[in-house]
Amino acid sequence: MFEGKTPVKNPNLRIINYLNSYYGTIDGERLYQVDVLVVGLLKYCDGKNKYEDIMKMLAEKTKIPEDKIKPVLDRIFKELTDMKFIEWK
Numbered sequence: 001m002f003e004g005k006t007p008v009k010n011p012n013l014r015i016i017n018y019l020n021s022y023y024g025t026i027d028g029e030r031l032y033q034v035d036v037l038v039v040g041l042l043k044y045c046d047g048k049n050k051y052e053d054i055m056k057m058l059a060e061k062t063k064i065p066e067d068k069i070k071p072v073l074d075r076i077f078k079e080l081t082d083m084k085f086i087e088w089k
Helices: 036-042 051-062 066-082
Strands: 007-009 014-018 021-025 032-034 086-088
Touching: 021 036, 032 036, 036 066, 051 066, 066 086
Parallel strands: none
Antiparallel strands: 007 086, 014 021, 021 032
C-alpha cells in the first residue's frame, strides 16, 4: 500500500499533551485523541524515512517480525493519512 513512499507530517499538525493524554489537530478546531505509540511513530515521518525504513526500525526495536508489523503499520498509516496528519511523497 505505502511501499516505496515517504511519509511526511503535515506542517500544520499540532500534538497536544493534556492530562497525560495526547490529541492531534491540523486546524485547531477538530481534535483527535492520539495514542502515545502513534506520537512516537510520527517522529519517523520526517520526510527522510521511507515506509520500509520505518517498518524495519520498528521491527528491530520491538523484536517483532516485519510481516507481523506490516498490517498494523498499514492501518495506522491509512488512518493518519485519512485524518491528514501525514502526507506521502
